[in-house]
Amino acid sequence: MKKSLKLPQKLMLLGSGELGKEFTIAAQRLGNYVIAVDRYHNAPAMQVADESEVISMLSPDQLESIVQKHQPNFIIPEIEAIRTEKLIEFEQRGIIVIPTATATHYTMNRDRIRELAHQKLGIRTAKYGYATTLEELIEVSEKIGFPNVVKPVMSSSGKGQSVVESPEKIQTAWKYAVEGSRGDSQKLIVEEFIPFELEITLLTIKQWNAPTIFCPPIGHLQERGDYRESWQPAVVSEELLQEAQAIAQKVTDALGGAGIFGVEFFITKDSVIFSELSPRPHDTGMVTLISQNLNEFELHLRAVLDLPIPKIEQLGASASAVILANRNSNSIAFVGVQDALSEPDVDLRLFGKPNSRPGRRMGVTLAKGRNVQEARDKATTAVSKIKIVDQEDFDA
Numbered sequence: 284m285k286k287s288l289k290l291p292q293k294l295m296l297l298g299s300g301e302l303g304k305e306f307t308i309a310a311q312r313l314g315n316y317v318i319a320v321d322r323y324h325n326a327p328a329m330q331v332a333d334e335s336e337v338i339s340m341l342s343p344d345q346l347e348s349i350v351q352k353h354q355p356n357f358i359i360p361e362i363e364a365i366r367t368e369k370l371i372e373f374e375q376r377g378i379i380v381i382p383t384a385t386a387t388h389y390t391m392n393r394d395r396i397r398e399l400a401h402q403k404l405g406i407r408t409a410k411y412g413y414a415t416t417l418e419e420l421i422e423v424s425e426k427i428g429f430p431n432v433v434k435p436v437m438s439s440s441g442k443g444q445s446v447v448e449s450p451e452k453i454q455t456a457w458k459y460a461v462e463g464s465r466g467d468s469q470k471l472i473v474e475e476f477i478p479f480e481l482e483i484t485l486l487t488i489k490q491w492n493a494p495t496i497f498c499p500p501i502g503h504l505q506e507r508g509d510y511r512e513s514w515q516p517a518v519v520s521e522e523l524l525q526e527a528q529a530i531a532q533k534v535t536d537a538l539g540g541a542g543i544f545g546v547e548f549f550i551t552k553d554s555v556i557f558s559e560l561s562p563r564p565h566d567t568g569m570v571t572l573i574s575q576n577l578n579e580f581e582l583h584l585r586a587v588l589d590l591p592i593p594k595i596e597q598l599g600a601s602a603s604a605v606i607l608a609n610r611n612s613n614s615i616a617f618v619g620v621q622d623a624l625s626e627p628d629v630d631l632r633l634f635g636k637p638n639s640r641p642g643r644r645m646g647v648t649l650a651k652g653r654n655v656q657e658a659r660d661k662a663t664t665a666v667s668k669i670k671i672v673d674q675e676d677f678d679a
């Protein structure tokens with residue numbers, strides 16, 4: 284990365300969900316030009332970007348045609364399911380891929396990043412094995428033991444993931460995982476179930492020309508593999524936090540490049556277990572929209588563009604909670620927003636996703652409190668006040 288950089292830059296965002304939308308807003312506040320790309324029209328980031336493209340990001344030809352057309356300076360992946368071999372080619376042609384094309388390749392599938400962290404770097408993870416057929420799944424499950432967690436190697440937000448309590452449940456887990464697999468892989472990972480006390484995301488900012496820095500840890504609560512609440516700061520002993528930071532530094536150094544990473548850990552009574560990482564802003568990191576002087580999207584942008592990050596300030600106990608859809612609809616509306624926002628220090632993001640399906644994340648509440656418990660209570664209370672309705676029903 285060159286030492287002196289001029290603004291604006293042309294950024295191509297591959298994936299245009301809620302995280303991309305906030306990133307685009309951060310990029311545009313510094314006058315940059317953003318082309319938002321996703322598989323469907325009017326995705327959240329497209330609503331605030333300069334231009335947009337609707338393609339299959341797993342198609343090398345479609346990626347080639349939009350890169351030819353827009354000639355971006357940077358390609359910034361926002362989801363995993365991208366034809367990463369093509370990103371390697373773009374990088375060789377001089378486009379900066381964030382954090383690097385190889386890093387996106389490693390983190391696209393759970394097996395590659397697991398091999399890097401565990402086999403190559405010797406980092407502690409849950410015991411694991413792989414399966415590509417039901418027979419293999421039965422065999423590997425017996426080896427790992429019960430309960431275990433079955434996940435497609437390519438999926439996110441808990442899609443296709445389930446906890447398997449006993450051998451009779453394996454077939455159901457197989458079916459669920461194959462159906463929930465994103466992209467073109469049918470491989471599954473089976474992990475030992477870790478009975479953790481707390482799980483955290485350590486937002487780790489890798490810079491081109493400055494040392495790696497960390498945000499205070501974010502605690503989170505997940506249900507069925509998907510995030511429901513997050514809060515900052517999370518209480519972790521100094522010793523375990525240093526261990527987590529050392530692991531995050533080791534993995535992100537191995538991946539290289541620059542940008543923010545969401546490094547996920549399970550914290551048990553006396554140990555830290557690496558789970559996985561996103562080479563991009565993390566959903567649980569949306570709490571930083573209220574909890575820090577620079578949120579995770581602004582930090583990502585600064586790291587990408589080699590802009591300084593002189594200080595990360597935590598602004599006090601804060602929390603986020605998700606608003607999930609309960610229906611299939613392409614005309615959803617929200618009611619109860621007035622009530623939700625009537626509390627001091629409560630804020631809201633409604634992502635503007637054009638369609639809903641049961642369980643799809645449509646928004647997030649943000650809150651500050653005198654302590655984390657109060658912040659969490661305020662965020663979840665705000666969620667309970669917001670109801671998703673059909674536009675037509677409401678207008679009728």
Ligand SMILES: Nc1ncnc2c1ncn2[C@@H]1O[C@H](COP(=O)(O)OP(=O)(O)OP(=O)(O)O)[C@@H](O)[C@H]1O
Nearest residue numbers: 409432438439440441442474475476477505508559
């Ligand atoms: N081995 C495990 N033991 C215990 N809980 C687990 C295990 N693996 C996953 N989980 C639970 O499921 C959640 C989601 O798992 P994971 O992060 O691997 O999935 P994901 O689909 O990549 O999620 P995201 O994309 O939101 O990060 C974890 O945060 C944790 O709560």
Ligand SMILES: NCC(=O)N[C@@H]1O[C@H](COP(=O)([O-])[O-])[C@@H](O)[C@H]1O
Nearest residue numbers: 298299300301302303439440566643
């Ligand atoms: N855990 C990863 C994550 O939260 N990713 C975020 O969700 C969007 C997809 O949402 P959708 O499935 O509702 O389209 C992605 O584009 C990204 O913003």
Ligand SMILES: [Mg+2]
Nearest residue numbers: 440547558559
């Ligand atoms: Mg995760």
